[in-house]
Amino acid sequence: xxxxxxxxxxxxxVYKYESGKLNLCKTNFSIKDLVFQVFKELEPLADNKxxxxxxxxxxxxxxxxxADRTEIRRVIMNLCGNAIxxxxxxxxxxxxxxxxxxxxxxxxxxxxxxxPQEDIPNLFKRFSQGTNKKRSTGTGxxxxxxxxxxxxxxxxxxxxxxxxKGSNFSFILTDAC
Numbered sequence: 584x585x586x587x588x589x590x591x592x593x594x595x596x597v598y599k600y601e602s603g604k605l606n607l608c609k610t611n612f613s614i615k616d617l618v619f620q621v622f623k624e625l626e627p628l629a630d631n632k633x634x635x636x637x638x639x640x641x642x643x644x645x646x647x648x649x650a651d652r653t654e655i656r657r658v659i660m661n662l663c664g665n666a667i668x669x670x671x672x673x674x675x676x677x678x679x680x681x682x683x684x685x686x687x688x689x690x691x692x693x694x695x696x697x698x699p700q701e702d703i704p705n706l707f708k709r710f711s712q713g714t715n716k717k718r719s720t721g722t723g724x725x726x727x728x729x730x731x732x733x734x735x736x737x738x739x740x741x742x743x744x745x746x747x748k749g750s751n752f753s754f755i756l757t758d759a760c
Contacts, residue, residue: 593724593728594724597727597731605732607651607654607735607736608651608652609649609651610649610650610651610652611647611760612648612650613644614646614647614689615640616644617652617655618638618640620656621663622638624660628667629676632667632670632671634667634670634672634673634674634676635674636677637676637678638677638678638679638680639677639678639679641681641682642681642687648687649758650736650758651732651736654735655736657729657732658733661725661726662689662691662729662752663678664725665725665752666692666695666752669693670693670694670695670749671694671696674694674695674749675693675694676691676692676693676694677691678691679692685757685758686755686756686757687755687756688754688755689756690751690753691751691752694748694749695749696746696747697744697745697747697750698746699746707729707740729754733754733756736756738755740753740754
């Protein structure tokens, strides 16, 4: 069963992060190119749900960050995948990359159902999916792992959400060059 395999792999990942064995393999790469790649991969899924899906960047392709490309890709994939998952047909998702001095701020905003205020503090914890019944798919490990990855890079990840209005997941990474 693929789902089971996915869960086992996710658990192994969590174990790896928790035991501090996450060996980041940092290289310099263009964050804009990486995000664009994920955007292109997810576009068909957004199209299937008739979602308006856009990417905005005030960062050019020359701007590089020093990070683990595979792990950062995993976070971007998770945040954008969630947005597509939890946004109703005809909704809108926008991905934004901004630069503030040496920081890169990535955010994905959706017009989904939003998340109740009281669930937000738990969302980045293990196995949490908030309490919203609609969020029952998946293992609840994605956001937890995303937090571990971003924090391992000395970054910060956060969420702003309004019920029935949508959510905005963001992370910030320093060391843009």
